[in-house]
Amino acid sequence: MNLAKNRVRYTAFVIIFLAIFGLVAIFWARGFKPNFRTGTIERTGLIVANSVPTGAQVFIDDRLTSATNTNIAFLEPKTYKVKIQKDGYTTWEKEIDVRADLATEINALLFPLAPQISPLTTTGATNPTLSPDGAKIVYGVSGINGGAYILPVSDSLLAFRQGTKLIARNTSTFDFSQGQFVWGPDSKQLIARFPKSDGTVIANLMLDSDTSDQPLRDVTASLTATISDWQQQINSRAQTLAVLAPDEVKSATQAAAPASPSPSPQASPVAQPTVNKLINYYPTGLMFSADEEKVLYLDKNGKHHVYDIKAKKQYTLPDFTDLVNITWFPDSAHLVIAQKNQISIIESDGGNKMAIYSGKFDYGFVFAHPSASKLIILTTLTQPEGTPNNLYAVNLK
Numbered sequence: 001m002n003l004a005k006n007r008v009r010y011t012a013f014v015i016i017f018l019a020i021f022g023l024v025a026i027f028w029a030r031g032f033k034p035n036f037r038t039g040t041i042e043r044t045g046l047i048v049a050n051s052v053p054t055g056a057q058v059f060i061d062d063r064l065t066s067a068t069n070t071n072i073a074f075l076e077p078k079t080y081k082v083k084i085q086k087d088g089y090t091t092w093e094k095e096i097d098v099r100a101d102l103a104t105e106i107n108a109l110l111f112p113l114a115p116q117i118s119p120l121t122t123t124g125a126t127n128p129t130l131s132p133d134g135a136k137i138v139y140g141v142s143g144i145n146g147g148a149y150i151l152p153v154s155d156s157l158l159a160f161r162q163g164t165k166l167i168a169r170n171t172s173t174f175d176f177s178q179g180q181f182v183w184g185p186d187s188k189q190l191i192a193r194f195p196k197s198d199g200t201v202i203a204n205l206m207l208d209s210d211t212s213d214q215p216l217r218d219v220t221a222s223l224t225a226t227i228s229d230w231q232q233q234i235n236s237r238a239q240t241l242a243v244l245a246p247d248e249v250k251s252a253t254q255a256a257a258p259a260s261p262s263p264s265p266q267a268s269p270v271a272q273p274t275v276n277k278l279i280n281y282y283p284t285g286l287m288f289s290a291d292e293e294k295v296l297y298l299d300k301n302g303k304h305h306v307y308d309i310k311a312k313k314q315y316t317l318p319d320f321t322d323l324v325n326i327t328w329f330p331d332s333a334h335l336v337i338a339q340k341n342q343i344s345i346i347e348s349d350g351g352n353k354m355a356i357y358s359g360k361f362d363y364g365f366v367f368a369h370p371s372a373s374k375l376i377i378l379t380t381l382t383q384p385e386g387t388p389n390n391l392y393a394v395n396l397k
Helices: 002-029 157-163 220-242 247-254
Strands: 032-035 040-043 045-052 057-060 063-067 070-075 079-085 092-097 103-109 117-119 126-130 136-141 147-152 165-169 180-183 189-195 201-208 294-298 304-308 313-316 323-328 334-339 342-347 354-358 366-368 374-379 390-395
Touching: 045 079, 057 070, 063 070, 079 103, 092 103, 126 180, 136 180, 165 201, 201 220, 247 294, 247 304, 323 366, 334 366, 354 374
Parallel strands: 045 103
Antiparallel strands: 032 040, 045 070, 057 063, 057 079, 079 092, 117 390, 126 136, 136 147, 147 165, 180 189, 189 201, 294 304, 304 313, 323 334, 334 342, 342 354, 366 374, 374 390
16 A cells, blocks of 8 residues: 555656656746846847858857857847957957847858959950849950950859850951940840940940850841830839839839949949940849848938848948949848948948958959859959959959
């Protein structure tokens, strides 16, 4: 009888112990922390700190706390100053609100302080122009062996060199290093225009970006109809995307000064100088990120804004001295800022501006590689005056 009673008591004790232990574990996992000094149980929050590259130091309120990628638990709900840094890389810093029972995720992208710069062309690259799909660059090369070249945008630097293709040769009449290129919306066809010093265009040559060493065909007679058709396709696509943006964003953009078209489909329609007046790649004034969840636009007061469609938040970007253009970084969380003699990357909410490149470059051509592994710029670097510009990759990893 006693043995049976003890067995029942022991079983009950184990059940109660496991129940209490389970409750404690659940509350502990949810961030509840006992305060033995006050005799209360406090609710806490959590920071999930990630970085690329990994292994960076995490400072909270100037105190080294952990390293990425890890969780920092049992934080009192309040605003913390968080700094993430790694030797040889830019520093990430921001004030983070920690809320009770919630995990706040940080994804810090760090860039090398001294990035490697590699040439993508060596024969000169005049008037390079990015295709609307971001997959090709067309540029002109002077000389007997020159012409119009296509450079595919690839993850491999070797592929850059091997994949360069001559699509049209220079002739005694047409030197493609003097041409201006206009891409069609399908990124397959383009027009090479040849203006004289007074601005008069003497020819408009239609080229196929997939055909090597093709014969030249002047389409000046049908140019108006071709450009009208291309613009309608661009307008249709832009209007479809514009449906995603709220009315207040569209009205603010429409109230701004009309945007001049840009030679690069990723470039800001308001801050980018342009020689191409045929196509307006941003007829709505809205520049969507790659994931189409954020939109960059300029208001009537000349302020740049980013609207987060998913989070329904708007951010006003800071003013940039000597701004050349603003483009989206491929991760849709950052922007590339080109200013005079400086290229930076900034978060889409306007924070953490990080200098990537300082020095001379052609202001009309700066964009991020689709892999987010490099920036592509046009420059002569430290070569003598008069040396033709070439395309270079500023490696970010």
